[in-house]
Amino acid sequence: MPRHGQELFPRICAAYNTSMTLTLELEDVHVNISSVFIQAITAEDDGVNRSSSEQVVNGTLPMILNFTLSSLSAYTYYNVRAVATYVLSKCNTNQYAGHPKMIWTEPGVPDSPAELKIENNGIASWDAVNPRTDNPRISYILEVIGVDDEEIAVTKDVGNTRNANLNDFNLEVGQNYNVCVLAMNNIGNGKPSCVLYTHMMMPTPDSGPGVFSSGEYAAIGSGVGVVCILLLLIASLIGMIIYMSAVG
Numbered sequence: 233m234p235r236h237g238q239e240l241f242p243r244i245c246a247a248y249n250t251s252m253t254l255t256l257e258l259e260d261v262h263v264n265i266s267s268v269f270i271q272a273i274t275a276e277d278d279g280v281n282r283s284s285s286e287q288v289v290n291g292t293l294p295m296i297l298n299f300t301l302s303s304l305s306a307y308t309y310y311n312v313r314a315v316a317t318y319v320l321s322k323c324n325t326n327q328y329a330g331h332p333k334m335i336w337t338e339p340g341v342p343d344s345p346a347e348l349k350i351e352n353n354g355i356a357s358w359d360a361v362n363p364r365t366d367n368p369r370i371s372y373i374l375e376v377i378g379v380d381d382e383e384i385a386v387t388k389d390v391g392n393t394r395n396a397n398l399n400d401f402n403l404e405v406g407q408n409y410n411v412c413v414l415a416m417n418n419i420g421n422g423k424p425s426c427v428l429y430t431h432m433m434m435p436t437p438d439s440g441p442g443v444f445s446s447g448e449y450a451a452i453g454s455g456v457g458v459v460c461i462l463l464l465l466i467a468s469l470i471g472m473i474i475y476m477s478a479v480g
Contacts, residue, residue: 240314240330242270242299250339252301254284256314258293265289266325268316270299275309275334282310306339340364342415344425345394350411354399361415361425369418376401379408379430403433 240262245253254270269286284299304310311332318326345358356374363370374396376385385403390396403409411431414424 240268240316240328242312242314242330242333244312244333244335250302250304250306250337252304252310252312252335252337254299254301254312256297256299258289258295258297260293262289262316263293264318264320265316266319268297268314270301270312271315271329272301272304272310272312272335273332274305275311283315304337306337308337310335310337339417341425342368342370342417344427345413345415346427348411348413348427348429350398350429350431354397355395356398356411356413356429357395358413358427360394363417371416371418373414373416373424374398375412375414375426376403377410377412379410385409398431405433408432 240256242254242256245255252272256268256270258265258268267286267288270284271281272283273281282301282304284301287297287299289295289297301312312335313332314330316328316330318328320326342364343362345361348356348358350356358372361370370392372390372392372394373387374390375387376398378385386401388396388401398411409431411429412426414426416424
């Protein structure tokens with residue numbers, strides 16, 4: 233096999249979005265290559281194809297080249313291959329295409345927000361997510377689930393805004409709820425990401441019923457309960473000692 237006929241195998245680094253990143257390692261057997269690019273053709277061979285920018289090979293081998301294919305169709309099989317131009321002589325070049333490798337593009341689930349915050353006034357907010365698609369349109373849905381009965385209490389589509397007022401959900405005071413924000417991209421893959429936050433619906437000292445309290449307030453309330461129990465035990469113990477002394 234001639235030196236310029238050695239196979240070219242691009243390595244797929246990521247093919248789970250509507251873009252694809254690849255690397256191609258050139259060894260000394262490819263010394264006659266002058267340039268190379270990556271081509272992706274739909275498996276149905278419907279004429280739709282995408283090509284990366286061509287890279288000129290002008291360094292010392294071995295060499296690793298990085299390529300990106302963008303604006304691919306989601307949920308589509310592509311035959312991906314490296315196409316190289318070989319220099320046969322000063323006035324003669326030849327183009328060689330490696331064997332294609334079939335790749336399935338899947339946008340994947342958007343990353344979850346880093347944190348879901350709920351303030352004393354019941355406003356829930358969260359950070360923007362990594363959409364994992366090209367030119368994305370992210371939408372969010374807030375879901376509130378009762379912890380005890382595990383039934384979905386309510387869901388609310390908040391579009392591309394990153395906050396919602398939980399006081400509009402008409403939840404029961406004194407009940408624990410799991411609050412979850414779902415992030416979805418515009419591909420509609422049906423597998424949204426979610427970040428979960430457990431919260432109790434309870435009245436605050438300076439608010440009426442139906443207002444979310446902060447997690448700190450709930451924790452303080454639990455601590456006060458423990459202190460009260462300890463004080464009752466100490467009081468009972470002192471009373472018992474006094475009684476035993478009187479009897480003695």
